[in-house]
Amino acid sequence: MSRKFIIAIDLGGTNLKIALLTGGYEFKDRQTLRTRRFAQKDSLIQAIIDAVNKIIEKNCLGKADILGVGLGLPGPIDVKQGVVYFFPNIRGWKQVNLKKILQSKLGMPAFLDNDANLMSLAESKLGAARGYKNAVCLTLGTGVGGGIIIDGGLYRGTNSAAGEIGHIPINEEGPSCNCGGRACLEAYIGNDKIIKAARKLFRRNISLEELSLMARARNKQALQLWSEVGRRLGVALTGVVNFLNPGVIVIGGGVAGAGRALFDQVKKTIFSRAMKVQTGQLKVVKAKLGSDAGLIGAAILVKTGS
Amino acid sequence: MSRKFIIAIDLGGTNLKIALLTGGYEFKDRQTLRTRRFAQKDSLIQAIIDAVNKIIEKNCLGKADILGVGLGLPGPIDVKQGVVYFFPNIRGWKQVNLKKILQSKLGMPAFLDNDANLMSLAESKLGAARGYKNAVCLTLGTGVGGGIIIDGGLYRGTNSAAGEIGHIPINEEGPSCNCGGRACLEAYIGNDKIIKAARKLFRRNISLEELSLMARARNKQALQLWSEVGRRLGVALTGVVNFLNPGVIVIGGGVAGAGRALFDQVKKTIFSRAMKVQTGQLKVVKAKLGSDAGLIGAAILVKTGS
Incomplete structure (x- = not known):
């Protein structure tokens, strides 16, 4: 095992998480900042640089001890070039070569990918998809993200844009989607759509957490709503x-x-509607690595260089 | 280039095609039989064996001159084991280890795959998808078949059942499909569905060929029907x-x-509804190899062993 450390960053619309991991993917230190404190692109990049330098110093390390920095980002990335195409939920980012900027300012290798791909990579190497050659991972949040594992490795597609499960149409016609399309899965079951449906149903504002708790307490309307999502x-x-x-x-x-x-209905639908050969050995399981999956995936990206 | 020859077979619901090809995929001889003459499984297998022996003899070759036999089959196949799961449109086949039977009766290596995969392999190596790392090929016929090329090779999936584009649901609810699911693409645009829609529209029996000719002659109703399919x-x-x-x-x-x-509407729909990063470089093109694609793919399968 490498004696070098890895810095992993998970940039979300809400939080900017940074962690120091060993080459064996153990967490040595971590910090969370609020993304919204950095409204401008340049101030957010500076915050990332400051946070990287700070976590190295704080742990009495030098740059020579760091294998590299891995970043999970909330939008489509040109992985080869290290360019952020744009972020759907953070303004001011368009065609930014973040890899180049970070490498030059930090003096160490930087690797970028989108958060759903890194979650998939982590679940494939260390989580619920471990041991499977071909896997599809999805993450249900503000958006519905996904990643594809083929032959044990991340499949990124022609423009590193594969895995957009949230933008598979589930009807010929339907509601407009943020992506410019319509009737996409995300246009029905993105977080805000679920919250909106809950507000209509219960005639008050209701959070996803509360809605989940209500389902666990067997509230019929909440169960019905989750079943519809599933x-x-x-x-x-x-x-x-x-x-x-x-x-x-x-x-x-x-x-x-x-x-x-949610899960029962997802499984019921797949196993009643999909083809028998394909479902014969299929497993549908919950992710194992929770909210750390993005950071772990970013570290794997640095370690394996892919 | 190998001096050996390859025998390729394309079994369809209507025709059983057999061809002798060079190692460079040139056709040296070919024959077509009617599949329906062989109602029983065993008589169909015997017809395949007889046809293989006949084409070898007729061309004054011996078994030692043949690299192997490749078969494209109209249903899901366990490619590793060489087992036919079943044929949707030919009765009496269920869990048949056709590879083993043919190898033992013919005394030469046999390779099996489904017809849509072999068409994809052929288009990828020698046709319209040549030079592309990642491709999706589809074949519109009685069913809507498809194949996936990843990193230049055929991706078969966990049970060699990948590529079933015809069984992607395009609505939450919709017509029952032969596969046991519902609202699948094929349940709307399989050949028989198009013919049925045409019969309703024109109040007479009408073939697909005639419907295509009518569209080329700018018949409005035919154009409308094809546009709906697209x-x-x-x-x-x-x-x-x-x-x-x-x-x-x-x-x-x-x-x-x-x-x-058809094509204009397919493209219009994809380029207006799919995500901009994914469509930036995307090409949507007609297949190049026509009805020989299955035979060529079967020969490639033998030659490359995959």
Whole structure:
């Protein structure tokens, strides 16, 4: 095992998480900042640089002890070039060569990928998809992200943009989606859509956490709502199963906390609608690594260089 | 180039095609039989064996001159074991180890795959997907078949069942499909569905060929019908593009003969609904190898052993 350390960063719309990990993916230190404190692109990049330098110093390390910095980012990335295409939920980023900027300012290798890909990489190497050659991982949050593992490695596609499960249409016609398309899965079951449906149903503001708790307490309306989310997710995944024939589907992210009400319906839909050959050995499981999956995936990216 | 020859077989619901090819994939001889003459499984297997022996003899070759026999089959195959799971349109086949039977009766290596995979392999190595790392090929016929090329090779999935584009649901609810699911693409645009829609529209029996000719002659109703087929195909492919981010989509099979009326609508739907990063470099093209693609793919399978 390498005696060098890895710095992992997980940039979300809400939090900027930074961690120091060993070459064996153990956490040695970590810190969380609020993303919104850095409204401008340049101030956010500076915050990342400061945080990296700070965590190195704080742990009495030098740059020579660091194998590299891995970043999980909330939007599509040109992984080869290290360019951020844009962030759907953070303004001011368009065609930014973040890899180049960080490498030059930090003096160490930097690796970028989108958060859903890194979650998938982590679940594949150390989590719920471990041991499966072909896997599809998804993360249910503000958006519905996904990643594809083929032959044990991350499959990124032609423009490093593969895995967008949230943008599989589940109807010929339907609501407009942030992506410019319509009737996409995310246009039905993104967090804000679920919250909106809950508000309508209960005639008050209600958080996802509360809605999950209500389902666990067997509240009928909450169960019904989660079951509807699960059914729609199941329709999109039926297409994924028939088309890609993965060995396992891993579901993570905040919404996955709804538990059985959601999972049972996802499974019921897939196993009743997808083809028998494809579902014969298929597993549909919860993610194992929780909210650390992005950081772990970023560290794996640095360690393996892919 | 190998001085050995390859025997390729393409078994369809209607025709059993057999060909002798050089190691450079040139056709030296070919024959077509009617599949329906062989109602029983055993008589069909015997017909294959007889046809193989006959084409070897007729060309004054011996078994030592043959590298192997490649078979494209109209249903899901366990490629590793060489087992036919079943054929949707030919009765009496269930869990048949055709590879083992043929190898023992013919005394030469046999390789099996489904027809859509072999068409994809052929288009990838020698046809419209040549030069693309990641491709999705589909063949529009009785069923809607498909194959996935990843990193230049055929991706078969966990149970060699990947590529079933025809069984991606395009609506949450919709017509029952032969596969046991519902609202699958094929349940809307399989050949028989198109013919049925045409019969309703024109109040007489009408073949796909005639319907294609009518579209080329700018018949409004025929154009409208093909445009509807193209739009639905485009909805399923929007999901494929967002999820798999291929560099090219190749469309072949009889229905592809409808020409621009179909293609224009497929492209219009994909490029208006799919994500901009994924469609930035995407090509949507017609297959190049026509009805020989299955035979060529079967020969490639023998030659490359994969």
